[in-house]
Amino acid sequence: MVGCSSDGDGSKVLSKIAMNGGHGEDSPYFEGWKAYDNNPFHPTQNPNGVIQMGLSENQLCFDLIEDWIKNNPKASICTADGVENFRNITNFQDYHGLPEFRQALAKFMARIRGNRVEFDADRIVMSSGCTGASETLMFCLADPGDAFLVPSPYYPAFNRDLRWRTGVQLIPISCHSSNNFQLTLSDLESAYSKAIESGVKVKGLILTNPSNPLGTTSDVDTLKALLEFTSRRKIHIVCDEIYSATVFAPPVFTSISEVMREVECCDPCFVHFIYSLSKDLGLPGFRVGVLYSYNDAVVSTARKMSSFGLVSSQTQLLVASMLSDGDFVERFLGESPRRLRDRHRKFVEVLGRVGIGCLKGNAGLFFWMDFRKFLEEETFEEEMRLWRVIVHDIRLNVSPGSSFGCAEPGFFRVCFANMDEVTADVALGRIGAFVTRWHGDKNLRLSFKSLKSGDENNNSLSMTSPHVMSPRSPVVIARN
Amino acid sequence: MGIPKDGGNGLGAVLSKIATDGRHGEDSPYFDGWKAYEENPFHPAQNPDGVIQMGLSENGLCFDLTEDWMKSNPKASICTAEGVENFSSIANFQDYHGLPEFRQAIARFMTRIRCGRAKFDSDRIVMSGGCTGACETLVFCLADPEDAFLVPSPYYPAFNRDVRWRTGVQLIPINCKSSNNFQLTLPELESAYEEAVESGVNVKGLILTNPSNPLGTTLDRTSLRELLEFTSRKKIHLVCDEIYSATVFSSPEFTSVSEVMHEVECCDPNLVHIIYSLSKDMGLPGFRVGVIYSYNNTVVSIARKMSSFGLVSSQTQLLVASMLSDEEFVEKFLEESPRRLRARHRKFVRALGEVGIGCLQGNAGLFFWMDLRHFLKEQTFEEEMRLWRVIVHDVRLNVSPGSSFGCPEPGFFRVCFANMEEGTADVALGRIRAFVSKREHDGEKKRKWGGNKMLRLSLKPLRYDENNILTTMSSPDMMSPRSPLVRARN
Secondary structure, eight states, X not given: OOOBSOOSSHHHHSOHHHHSOTTOTTSHHHHHHHHHHHSBOBTTTBTTSBEEOSOOOOOSOHHHHHHHHHHOGGGXXXXXXXXXXXXXXXXXXXXXXXHHHHHHXXXXXXHHTTTSSOOOGGGEEEEEHHHHHHHHHHHHHOOTTOEEEEEESOOTTHIIIIITTTOOEEEEEEOOGGGTTOOOHHHHHHHHHHHHHTTOOEEEEEEESSOTTTOOOOOHHHXXXXXXXXXXXXXXXXXXXXXXXXXXXXXXXOOHHHHGGGOTTOOGGGEEEEEESTTTSSOGGGOEEEEEESOHHHHHHHHHHGGGSOOOHHHHHHHHHHHXXXXXXXXXXXXXXXXXXXXXXXXXXXXXXXXXXXXOOOSSSEEEEEOGGGOSSSSHHHHHHHHHHIIIIIOEEOEEGGGGTOSSTTEEXXXXXXXXXXXXXXXXXXXXXXXXXXXXXXXXXXXXXTOOSOOTTOOOOOOOOGGGSOTTOTTOBSOO | OOOOSBOSSSSOBSSOHHHHSOTTOTTSHHHHTHHHHHHSBOBTTTBTTSBEEOSOOOOOSOXXXXXXXXXXXXXXXXXXXXXXXXXXXXXXXXBTTOOHXXXXXXXXXXXXXXXTSSOXXXXXXXXEEHHHHHHHHHHHHHOOTTOEEEEEESOOTTHIIXXXXXXXXXXXXXXXXXXXXXXXXXXXHHHHHHHHHHTTOOEEEEEXXXXXXXXXXXXXXXXXXXXXXXXXXXXXXXXXXXXXXXXXXXXXOOOOHHHHGGGOTTOOGGGEEEEEESTTTSSXXXXXEEEEEESBHHXXXXXXXXXXXXXOOHHHHHHHHHHHXXXXXXXXXXHHHXXXXXXXHHHHHHHHHHXXXXXXOOOSSSEEEEEOGGGOSSSXXXXXXXXXXXXXXXXXXXXXXXXXXXXXXXXXXXXXXXXXXXXXXXXXXXXXXXXXXXXXXXXXXXXXXXXXXXXXXXXXXXXXXXXXXXXXXXXXXXXXXXXXXXXXXX
């Protein structure tokens, strides 16, 4: 049976949600993938291909996890040692989740925070990655039309996760390069007042800490001030702490859970955070998301909603075993930041030598690169033009700041933890070569200036919609 | 800590309407009986007088087959010595298209279940968080808040949550009748549709569960065609929940909507969709393997983007891909599982028949639809609930009252039979026999003594348990976090 390619009058046949493009995949954030998709770098098979630097993945510590797996066959229901659990586990669909799973996560999250706080396993609610956690939280906290404030630049998929099916609005609060894009209390106050005055019902604030795309952690005083603000206004504060264990340099990560007790007017009913193992452990395929709320009704409701995206029971068991292994956790939490720091330093130092600055970052799987000097004009058109050069000429798929809603053109997020050492060296070599050519070659600058769109072969680069992409396109990543 | 209803900032409630409207449905009787089981669960050795769970639609009859396969196929796992070489790439794989081999294996499996009478395209397979996620996602794609789907009643209670809760979509039940075995007829559908449209409701489609939960029957080909023709003419969607497709254990053979599409001339494939899962057919509910299969390209595309909210764990995808690609295993399973279901079903239905309890003639599913109307003093739902309490507390069987499925006629109960061992099944049947015989004896006495005091006493809604604690119908709020009641889907 051949399916139809057109659904007739889609607007009546399907829902508004289906037709409103709220999935956000028509944004530039997803477009650069095509270039990578068509011409992916491989050190031997395709050494001139595009290097993927737009995917926020943590691939530096797979060896540690693999070794653990090899030594702990009982953690799986598929091994000779673990198959006795096969029946019980495959049959287990209780939305509370395996108790040992929740307990292990609670301990792990506490350990990431240096055991400065404790987490209650009964407040841990499963979700399908952080993608599911953030959407579920919105369904619990806000009605259609309500709004959440979010400091910008921010993770683009929030547009989908928080808004698409919930009908909730996102109001970005533009942050500035002049203070390293840190959200200030006055920025927040001003954005909040403006929203209220225009009749918008503001339900809360969303912070990503450590920040994506900046790669920085919020400082304690600011965090306290923001929490005090939300507490006084009786609005929610939702913290996405998905990168909490990727902090590789001072300042030490301070979680919202730690500052709560220092803010006197803080009402725990308004404090929530989301987490996942996708970044810290580099296990995005496992879809392990966590919604943690200090509000009992939210825990209860979110738990009922978790039916729409539970963690596979075999994955729960595996994760429970792994994160209950204190030795492994200690070793991992010591080694992973160390490797991230080394890789980060390598990039930042080399870039610095060719005069490219980056925001001083201490966390995350990426850095925020300042390419403003390469813009002829400080406009987003220029940024896109420059981006096309980077993608097609330098052959690095990085992410333009505009895709994060950055208010100032010329910034790019560059991921560094999703490649091996060799690829990293090639990438750095290409950047260095480009910069050298740029400085030495006026013609290059002129030809760049006249570059409308298209690469060396003059292939037109329109805004490609994902529809034309093959089913195997990696663009369609759940979260990156 | 207390939850303020109003944030006190003049901006209204702290939480959303969705969070506070109770449409998750967990306050229904469907979930209430679990408490009795929770507090006093049957165990053949440790608690032989406990409550036997017969309210959970699970397929526990073929675990040995999947377990044996697992033992013989270590490469299917990323955790075994043989399979760990795949660990990094699988643990890192989050593409919402899913592993190609996963989609291909599922497509082949679904085709095989229908004996090749319909072929499934792996590119139309979209992952979801079980059928629970599939159902909700599909509704998000097809309908706006306040739009409605028609559903023949009795129906799977969690549709109230899955179809309505976060989507804002309405469900309009179409009451089916015992006089024709609760089968949905075309006139009933037409009438329900007209009534809804006349009252200003925007009807977007019809949801069928075939094989039916709770009836345990399959829809005949002619009826399916008629229903599809109706929805096609009215240009509304037809969503078929075929989650029990491989539990058909006797004739008539299962006919999927995918098979009749080409027989209905006016059928528009853009309006036809199937949801599926491995939770029932394979007995793997913990794996959360759900499928949306739509013949509408836009729906496939949008649902796939939405699947980010409930992808299948990549290690599970790999495992399932391997298992369902093993044709020998699939053949053996699809032959053995129905055979065991049939044997268990027959055992129950015969034994019940011997004590004068009738069941709807079923040929599928993990349950049967039991007729206890003759046990009701009056044909009312209050009587049904009273009888139910007797069954739960006195007979100590947690079955599900028909009212929890929206059944329009009182006196019916869904009884699950595939989630227990042979020994437990025997105990359950023994208790039913004892209950019926005692009832007859009491009935005798009543006739002898001219009063019905005994009968009334035995149907008291309250009772004192062995700890002298008065037990009543409890709401889920009282349940401990470890309550098994909170199943994803049952």
